[in-house]
Amino acid sequence: MAHTSVPLIYLLLITSSLLISLVHCGSFGQDSVITWGDGRGQISKDGKQLSLSLDQYSGSGFQSKNEYRYGRVDAQIKLVAGNSAGTVTTFYLPSQGPTHDEIDFEFLGNLSGDPYTLHTNVFSQGRGDKEQQIHLWFDPTKNFHTYSIIWNPQHIIFLVDNIPIRDFKNHQSRGVSFPTNQPMRLYSSLWEADDWATRGGLVKTDWTKAPFTAYYRNFNANACIWSSGSSSCSSNGPATTSDGQSSWYTHELDSMSYRRLRWVQRKYMIYNYCTDAKRFPKGSPVECRLR
Numbered sequence: 001m002a003h004t005s006v007p008l009i010y011l012l013l014i015t016s017s018l019l020i021s022l023v024h025c026g027s028f029g030q031d032s033v034i035t036w037g038d039g040r041g042q043i044s045k046d047g048k049q050l051s052l053s054l055d056q057y058s059g060s061g062f063q064s065k066n067e068y069r070y071g072r073v074d075a076q077i078k079l080v081a082g083n084s085a086g087t088v089t090t091f092y093l094p095s096q097g098p099t100h101d102e103i104d105f106e107f108l109g110n111l112s113g114d115p116y117t118l119h120t121n122v123f124s125q126g127r128g129d130k131e132q133q134i135h136l137w138f139d140p141t142k143n144f145h146t147y148s149i150i151w152n153p154q155h156i157i158f159l160v161d162n163i164p165i166r167d168f169k170n171h172q173s174r175g176v177s178f179p180t181n182q183p184m185r186l187y188s189s190l191w192e193a194d195d196w197a198t199r200g201g202l203v204k205t206d207w208t209k210a211p212f213t214a215y216y217r218n219f220n221a222n223a224c225i226w227s228s229g230s231s232s233c234s235s236n237g238p239a240t241t242s243d244g245q246s247s248w249y250t251h252e253l254d255s256m257s258y259r260r261l262r263w264v265q266r267k268y269m270i271y272n273y274c275t276d277a278k279r280f281p282k283g284s285p286v287e288c289r290l291r
């Protein structure tokens with residue numbers, strides 16, 4: 001990919017993401033549990049770091065202890081380095097049950113030097129089919145970067161280093177289903193999907209490079225915790241704290257953020273279901289035509 005001009009905006013973005021990472025102080029030890037992988041997933045003694053690994057026998061995964069109904073979750077992730085073809089790292093919020101809702105980040109690995117694909121999707125009432133894919137504007141295996149989901153009553157916003165890469169709006173009034181009622185838990189996993197992940201399955205996993213490892217730190221959930229059928233928040237959302245950490249509940253993109261979003265879409269988007277005419281020969285889905 002050609003990185004011809006690095007706009008000034010990008011430098012501003014770097015500074016703002018550094019500020020954001022300073023306020024994060026969550027802990028994997030307190031907030032999450034390794035759920036599978038037979039020792040391949042590990043939380044550091046101080047609870048601040050977590051790693052997931054994958055070999056030809058198994059991947060691994062963790063989940064949050066709490067369920068949320070609306071929230072902002074952030075984690076810093078350093079993805080599998082080197083030849084990661086055929087591996088998939090997921091970071092997603094699903095609800096339970098047959099008509100589940102889900103908000104997905106999936107990182108599809110690649111050959112050394114070839115770009116990861118960041119895949120996003122939103123499911124509501126059991127239906128997804130809202131895929132978008134981008135390449136990133138940095139190498140996600142060199143350093144930790146912050147990946148965030150904001151889920152509030154009006155928006156689902158995906159952010160990378162606090163730069164919005166997608167804003168899925170609540171258009172329920174126009175008949176588009178949007179997750180509002182079912183609580184979701186954070187899940188993350190590293191597993192193998194070489195039948196589809198890299199170049200549609202053409203590039204296979206090189207097991208001589210195993211184990212593959214992804215690293216996590218600074219997990220943070222500013223969220224309405226759902227337990228036994230009730231929320232830790234009032235019907236107006238979370239109580240406002242002095243550090244403004246409840247602002248995610250009413251967050252929407254301002255004009256600066258829209259400019260960033262359009263920059264990502266223009267330069268880095270490689271797939272958008274909204275423009276896939278083969279898939280939707282009768283015209284793109286309703287939400288694609290609404291602002």
Ligand SMILES: *[C@@H]1O[C@H](CO)[C@@H](O)[C@H](O)[C@H]1NC(C)=O
Binds near residue numbers: 108117198199
């Ligand atoms: C892997 O690299 C190729 C070549 O640059 C690119 O087309 C593809 O989108 C990349 N990602 C995946 C997951 O295949």
